[in-house]
Amino acid sequence: xxxxxxxxxxxxxxxxxxxxxxxxxxxxxxxxxxxxxxxxxxxxxxxxxxxxxxxxxxxxxxxxxxxxxxxxxxxxxxxxxxxxxxxxxxxxxxxxxxxxxxxxxxxxxxxxxxxxxxxxxxxxxxxxxxxxxxxxxxxxxxxxxxxxxxxxxxxxxxxxxxxxxxxxxxxxxxxxxxxxxxxxxxxxxxxxxxxxxxxxxxxxxxxxxxxxxxxxxxxxxxxxxxxxxxxxxxxxxxxxxxxxxxxxxxxxxxxxxxxxxxxxxxxxxxxxxxxxxxxxxxxxxxxxxxxxxxxxxxxxxxxxxxxxxxxxxxxxxxxxxxxxxxxxxxxxxxxxxxxxxxxxxxxxxxxxxxxxxxxxxxxxxxxxxxxxxxxxxxxxxxxxxxxxxxxxxxxxxxxxxxxxxxxxxxxxxxxxxxxxxxxx
Amino acid sequence: xxxxxxxxxxxxxxxxxxxxxxxxxxxxxxxxxxxxxxxxxxxxxxxxxxxxxxxxxxxxxxxxxxxxxxxxxxxxxxxxxxxxxxxxxxxxxxxxxxxxxxxxxxxxxxxxxxxxxxxxxxxxxxxxxxxxxxxxxxxxxxxxxxxxxxxxxxxxxxxxxxxxxxxxxxxxxxxxxxxxxxxxxxxxxxxxxxxxxxxxxxxxxxxxxxxxxxxxxxxxxxxxxxxxxxxxxxxxxxxxxxxxxxxxxxxxxxxxxxxxxxxxxxxxxxxxxxxxxxxxxxxxxxxxxxxxxxxxxxxxxxxxxxxxxxxxxxxxxxxxxxxxxxxxxxxxxxxxxxxxxxxxxxxxxxxxxxxxxxxxxxxxxxxxxxxxxxxxxxxxxxxxxxxxxxxxxxxxxxxxxxxxxxxxxxxxxxxxxxxxxxxx
Numbered sequence: 001x002x003x004x005x006x007x008x009x010x011x012x013x014x015x016x017x018x019x020x021x022x023x024x025x026x027x028x029x030x031x032x033x034x035x036x037x038x039x040x041x042x043x044x045x046x047x048x049x050x051x052x053x054x055x056x057x058x059x060x061x062x063x064x065x066x067x068x069x070x071x072x073x074x075x076x077x078x079x080x081x082x083x084x085x086x087x088x089x090x091x092x093x094x095x096x097x098x099x100x101x102x103x104x105x106x107x108x109x110x111x112x113x114x115x116x117x118x119x120x121x122x123x124x125x126x127x128x129x130x131x132x133x134x135x136x137x138x139x140x141x142x143x144x145x146x147x148x149x150x151x152x153x154x155x156x157x158x159x160x161x162x163x164x165x166x167x168x169x170x171x172x173x174x175x176x177x178x179x180x181x182x183x184x185x186x187x188x189x190x191x192x193x194x195x196x197x198x199x200x201x202x203x204x205x206x207x208x209x210x211x212x213x214x215x216x217x218x219x220x221x222x223x224x225x226x227x228x229x230x231x232x233x234x235x236x237x238x239x240x241x242x243x244x245x246x247x248x249x250x251x252x253x254x255x256x257x258x259x260x261x262x263x264x265x266x267x268x269x270x271x272x273x274x275x276x277x278x279x280x281x282x283x284x285x286x287x288x289x290x291x292x293x294x295x296x297x298x299x300x301x302x303x304x305x306x307x308x309x310x311x312x313x314x315x316x317x318x319x320x321x322x323x324x325x326x327x328x329x330x331x332x333x334x335x336x337x338x339x340x341x342x343x344x345x346x347x348x349x350x351x352x353x354x355x356x357x358x359x360x361x362x363x364x365x366x367x368x369x370x371x372x373x374x375x376x377x378x379x380x381x382x383x384x385x386x387x388x389x390x391x392x393x394x395x396x397x398x399x400x401x402x403x404x405x406x407x408x409x410x411x412x413x414x415x416x417x418x419x420x421x422x423x424x
Numbered sequence: 425x426x427x428x429x430x431x432x433x434x435x436x437x438x439x440x441x442x443x444x445x446x447x448x449x450x451x452x453x454x455x456x457x458x459x460x461x462x463x464x465x466x467x468x469x470x471x472x473x474x475x476x477x478x479x480x481x482x483x484x485x486x487x488x489x490x491x492x493x494x495x496x497x498x499x500x501x502x503x504x505x506x507x508x509x510x511x512x513x514x515x516x517x518x519x520x521x522x523x524x525x526x527x528x529x530x531x532x533x534x535x536x537x538x539x540x541x542x543x544x545x546x547x548x549x550x551x552x553x554x555x556x557x558x559x560x561x562x563x564x565x566x567x568x569x570x571x572x573x574x575x576x577x578x579x580x581x582x583x584x585x586x587x588x589x590x591x592x593x594x595x596x597x598x599x600x601x602x603x604x605x606x607x608x609x610x611x612x613x614x615x616x617x618x619x620x621x622x623x624x625x626x627x628x629x630x631x632x633x634x635x636x637x638x639x640x641x642x643x644x645x646x647x648x649x650x651x652x653x654x655x656x657x658x659x660x661x662x663x664x665x666x667x668x669x670x671x672x673x674x675x676x677x678x679x680x681x682x683x684x685x686x687x688x689x690x691x692x693x694x695x696x697x698x699x700x701x702x703x704x705x706x707x708x709x710x711x712x713x714x715x716x717x718x719x720x721x722x723x724x725x726x727x728x729x730x731x732x733x734x735x736x737x738x739x740x741x742x743x744x745x746x747x748x749x750x751x752x753x754x755x756x757x758x759x760x761x762x763x764x765x766x767x768x769x770x771x772x773x774x775x776x777x778x779x780x781x782x783x784x785x786x787x788x789x790x791x792x793x794x795x796x797x798x799x800x801x802x803x804x805x806x807x808x809x810x811x812x813x814x815x816x817x818x819x820x821x822x823x824x825x826x827x828x829x830x831x832x833x834x835x836x837x838x839x840x841x842x843x844x845x846x847x848x
Contacts, residue, residue, distance in 0.1 A: 016480055050507065056440055057511050058518040068514045075525050076510035079503035083474065086500035087481050090492045094482040101499050105529070106574060150530060 002174040002250055003035040003132065007142065007164030010044035011181045012238035013084045016091075023091040024242035025179065026137060030097055032248050035132035037171060039142045039164040040088055042080025047157075050077045070115035071151050074144070078104070078152045081141035081160070089139045099137040102128070104145040105152060109163070113147025117156040120145055120163070123170035132171070140167055161222035169229035176226070176233045177255075178218060183237035184256035185210065185217055187421040188273040193413045195422035199271065200252070203261035206271045209364045209398050218258075226258060233258040261366055269367035269374060270419035273412050278330040279309065279358040281390060281402060284340070285351035289315065289322040296347045297324065297340070304339050306332045310360065310402060312391045324349075325391055327402060330356045358390065359408035362400040363415055375399050381418040387411055426598040426674060427459040427556065431566065431588035434468035435605045436662035437508045440515075447515040448666035449603065450561060454521055456672050459556035461595060463566045463588040464512055466504025471581075474501045494539035495575050498568070502528070502576045505565035505584070513563045523561040526552070528569040529576060533587070537571025541580040544569055544587070547594035556595070564591055585646035593653035600655050601679070602642060603662035608680035609634065609641055611845040612697040616836050619846035623695065624676070627685035630695045633788045633822045642682075650682060657682040685790055693791035693798060694843035697836055702754040703733065703782040705814060705826060708764070709775035713739065713746040720771045721748065721764070728763050730756045734784065734817045734826060748773075749815055751826060754780045782814065783832035786824040787839055799823050805842040811835055 006026060013019050022038075029036050041047075054073045085101040092099035107128065111118035123145075128138045142160025147153040155162055161178060168176035184198040185207065202210070204227035211220045217235055226233045236255025240247060246254060261267070287293055294313075301308055311326040328336050333354055340352055368374040375392075378399055382389060387410065391402040403411055416422055430450060437443050446462075453460050465471075478497045509525040516523035528535075531552065535542035547569075552562045566584025571577040579586055585602060592600035608622040609631065626634070628651035635644045641659055650657045660679030664671060670678060685691070711717055718737075725732055735750040752760050757778055764776055792798040799816075802823055806813060811834065815826040827835055840846055 016477060019481070053440060053507070053511055054514060057443070057514040069517055069524075072510040072513045072517075072525055075527070076507050079506045082503045082506070083477070083500050086496040087477055089496045090478060090481040093493055093496075100493075101496055103499070 001033045001035070003171060004029055005037045005039060005164050005168040005171070005173045005176045007039040007160060007176065007178045008041065008238055009160065009180050010041040010047065012179055013040055013042075013088065014044040016087070018238075019084070019087050019091050021242065022088060022179075022238065023095055023097070025238065025247075026092060027095055027097055028242050028248045030137060032250070037128060037132075037138040037140060037167055037173070038088065039140045039160055039167055040081060040084045041142050041160040043084050046080040046083070047077060050080055071149070074115045074152045074154045078141070078144040078154055081143055085139045085141045092137055092139070097137055098135055099139055100131075101139045101141070103141050105150075107140070109145030109166070111145040111147055111153045111155070113149055113151075113153050115147065115151075115153050118145060118147065118153035120155070120166045123166055125167075125170040128167075128171055158219040159221075161219040162225055165222045165225045165229070165231050165233060168231045168233075169225065173231065176231050177253075178222075178233060178235050179238035180217060180235060181237070181239065182217060182235070183240065183254065184235050185258070185272070187271070188412055188416050189275070192275075192409050193416045193422070196416065197421065199256045201257045201259060201264050202271055203264055203366050204258060205261065205397055206364050206366055207258045209362065209395075210272055210274050223258065230260055232263075267367045268365060269371045270363055270365035270421065271367075272364050273415045273419075273421065274362045274364060275408060275412055276309075276360045276362075277405065277408065278356075279327045279360050279402065280330045280333045280354060280356040281325060281327055281358050282333070282336060282340070283351075283353040284324040284347075284349040285353065286321040286349060287324050288348040289320055293322075293347060294324075296343060298326075300339050300343055301328075301336060304335060306336050306339070310391055310393045310400060312393065327358065327360065327391070357405040358402050359405040359411075360400050360402050361408065361411045361415060362398055363419070364398050365419075366397050368399075369396055377418055378415055381414045382411060385410055385414055387414075425457045425459070427595060428453055429461045429463060429588055429592040429595070429597045429600045431463040431584060431600065431602045432465065432662055433584065433604050434465040434471065436603055437464055437466075437512065438468040440511070442662075443508065443511050443515050445666065446512060446603075446662065447519055447521070449662065449671075450516060451519055451521055452666050452672045454561060456674070461552060461556075461562040461564060461591055461597070462512065463564045463584055463591055464505060464508045465566050465584040467508050470504040470507070471501060474504055495573070498539045498576045498578045502565070502568040502578055505567055509563045509565045516561055516563070521561055522559055523563055524555075525563045525565070527565050529574075531564070533569030533590070535569040535571055535577045535579070537573055537575075537577050539571065539575075539577050542569060542571065542577035544579070544590045547590055549591070549594035552591075553595055582643040583645075585643040586649055589646045589649045589653070589655050589657060592655045592657075593649065597655065599658060600650070601658040601660055601677075602646075603660055604641065605661070605663065606641060606659070607661035607664065607678065608659050609682070609696075611695070612836055612840050613699070616699075616833050617840045617846070620840065621845065623680045625681045625683060625688050626695055627688055627790050628682060629685065629821055630788050630790055631682045633786065633819075634696055634698050647682065654684055656687075691791045692789055693795045694787055694789035694845065695791075696788050697839045697843075697845065698786045698788060699832060699836055700733075700784045700786075701829065701832065702780075703751045703784050703826065703829075704754045704757045704778060704780040705749060705751055705782050706757070706760060706764070707775075707777040708748040708771075708773040709777065710745040710773060711748050712772040713744055717746075717771060718748075720767060724763050724767055725752075725760060728759060730760050730763070734815055734824060736815045736817065751782065751784065751815070781829040782826050783829040783835075784824050784826050785832065785835045785839060786822055787843070788822050789843075790821045792823075793820055801842055802839055805838045806835055809834055809838055811838075
């Protein structure tokens with residue numbers, strides 16, 4: 001017997017038939033003697049509809065306001081999960097499973113009350129646990145809790161993953177199964193490299209890099225939370241037949257386990273190749289090299305809400321001037337340039353260059369901590385294919401390389417091959 | 425300055441434009457210096473969609489259950505008002521009015537917890553009143569409160585009228601304005617008699633008879649509640665231009681005031697003509713006339729959920745047998761006949777007759793308490809037009825006559841005319 005949290009996203013509960021399918025997944029785990037809490041998102045499309053209404057309303061009222069009250073936004077948007085949770089509870093009851101829905105304020109799931117982007121502060125799990133003992137399944141609305149102001153607060157888009165991991169931590173679950181529309185975490189994107197393999201395990205740290213680099217399987221915050229609370233998290237498919245052989249395997253169910261690195265016995269040097277499209281490169285030439293220059297550049301960009309990624313700084317020949325290169329999402333280039341033009345005087349730089357259509361390719365693996373030559377292998381593989389490297393950044397478990405977007409798919413496949421990821 | 429509760433139904437908040445229009449109605453009252461709480465229904469069609477999902481789910485799950493958990497039903501269905509209340513709050517804010525939404529559990533509006541058909545037990549109005557003092561408009565979700573089990577409980581269809589009156593009673597409002605898709609209460613249905621006039625005032629008692637007899641302007645329970653707490657209730661149109669002359673008149677705004685009869689100085693003998701279509705007449709011939717017979721007939725019908733209306737009993741010539749006639753909605757005839765066949769032995773009757781396609785026409789007016797001959801006038805008017813009377817029941821302020829449905833419109837017009845209702 002185990003205690004399991006199961007999370008189902010919007011596409012998994014998109015209509016009544018799919019909710020019925022979710023109920024069969026839950027029944028399988030209950031029949032196996034497990035204690036189960038389920039966390040659900042809103043039915044696919046509902047959240048977008050509600051967000052659209054909330055955003056249009058101020059303009060519809062002729063106010064020409066870009067903003068709206070985030071507390072009202074939360075009250076509106078949180079209604080989506082209320083519906084899917086209630087429907088799943090009914091679906092479970094109708095196949096003989098004792099279940100009830102829980103809204104965030106009922107448990108309660110307490111948040112810091114930062115409406116629209118709240119963080120979970122505390123979950124009182126006592127009632128849920130008490131009801132596990134009676135055999136009742138808890139169906140919890142994802143994406144939301146209650147703020148200190150006694151109003152509903154949502155966690156931001158994709159927050160249901162975070163809700164699931166937080167509930168798992170609170171009830172001390174043995175496992176948190178994230179059911180999604182992919183069947184696990186792959187060595188790279190199978191749409192680019194058909195030889196990509198599903199990983200049976202990946203460490204929290206690696207998953208954080210994979211997720212933040214654009215492998216959009218899990219919300220980054222949920223992985224951070226899982227890492228802190230050491231919640232063993234499975235990524236698996238909700239579209240598999242719930243009763244297929246092995247689906248209820250308590251140790252090795254189909255999917256990818258995200259876990260502490262200690263649990264990964266045979267560590268690979270490189271675990272996966274991630275990428276991020278539509279990056280733009282911005283370069284400031286001959287920046288005066290004095291303290292405070294970086295702050296003078298990146299402070300205003302951050303204030304403008306621009307997400308700066310790779311930053312590379314080279315000193316110039318005479319040591320008095322430097323070149324500064326960094327990347328931003330292509331969609332933010334114009335905004336970034338306008339911010340930079342405003343600080344040209346105070347920062348002091350000669351030339352402002354930019355180029356869109358870049359792609360960042362990243363090699364990820366905790367094994368590279370103890371293996372030399374991992375970066376050199378990447379540079380050689382790209383060089384052999386005539387791919388020019390625009391910028392490089394590295395961390396302990398990651399090498400990121402900026403290249404021309406036209407070579408992106410070629411680069412991903414080359415790196416996937418050179419580290420042996422397409423072999424079992 | 426007055427304290428006003430304004431209620432808007434589903435068609436009044438059906439889309440963003442209409443919600444914006446509602447905001448203008450609210451702004452008019454706020455600008456006049458009034459303290460305002462608004463009660464809203466779900467956007468038109470939303471509640472039906474949610475109810476449909478909740479009802480289909482057990483069958484979708486292959487359970488073939490006719491029932492579902494009413495607590496989950498409530499959680500699902502109550503989400504509709506959550507959305508419209510949030511959107512209206514945003515619409516109000518965007519035209520410069522301080523407003524916030526309140527869900528039933530936040531105020532709280534406490535109910536008896538009879539999920540799906542809950543009754544309001546208590547409303548803690550202290551916070552709302554405190555915020556009135558700061559100039560804040562309260563936007564309250566209609567149709568719902570919280571049960572003793574800390575779960576959302578809905579009041580049953582049309583419950584937002586009841587919510588509005590209950591909130592008005594709790595905050596001791598000077599007036600409860602029910603905005604709807606008609607502009608008031610008429611002397612009869614204008615679709616049948618174009619000469620029907622809008623009443624400026626009607627007593628609670630008369631409105632109760634009008635409402636329960638099929639003049640579907642207000643939920644019956646809301647009128648009962650208004651009568652008990654003496655809440656002066658206005659029925660008015662949400663589709664009028666919010667800023668038209670007279671709309672903000674504190675004493676005589678356009679619409680119909682439902683109030684205590686003491687407030688109606690010039691009482692008419694007859695106030696209105698109501699009707700109920702699709703009635704069926706069921707007659708039991710030669711029922712043995714002994715104590716307990718009526719209970720033996722109507723008990724099982726009530727248990728089967730059949731709403732019996734007019735009941736007429738005549739004694740037979742020899743005094744040992746009686747004829748029993750009553751009406752049920754046409755849709756319930758088959759069910760009623762099957763119930764009655766089962767009790768034929770124990771009750772003891774010879775013949776079971778039924779006829780559908782009847783219509784009940786009712787003459788309503790508190791003035792008839794002190795005026796003789798009101799009934800005779802009705803009978804004569806119908807007789808002159810060759811309309812046969814099938815059954816008659818009377819109360820202090822109402823005469824109901826069952827006739828063949830084919831003559832229904834003719835009868836309504838005849839009665840409307842004979843009591844002078846088409847004259848100003």
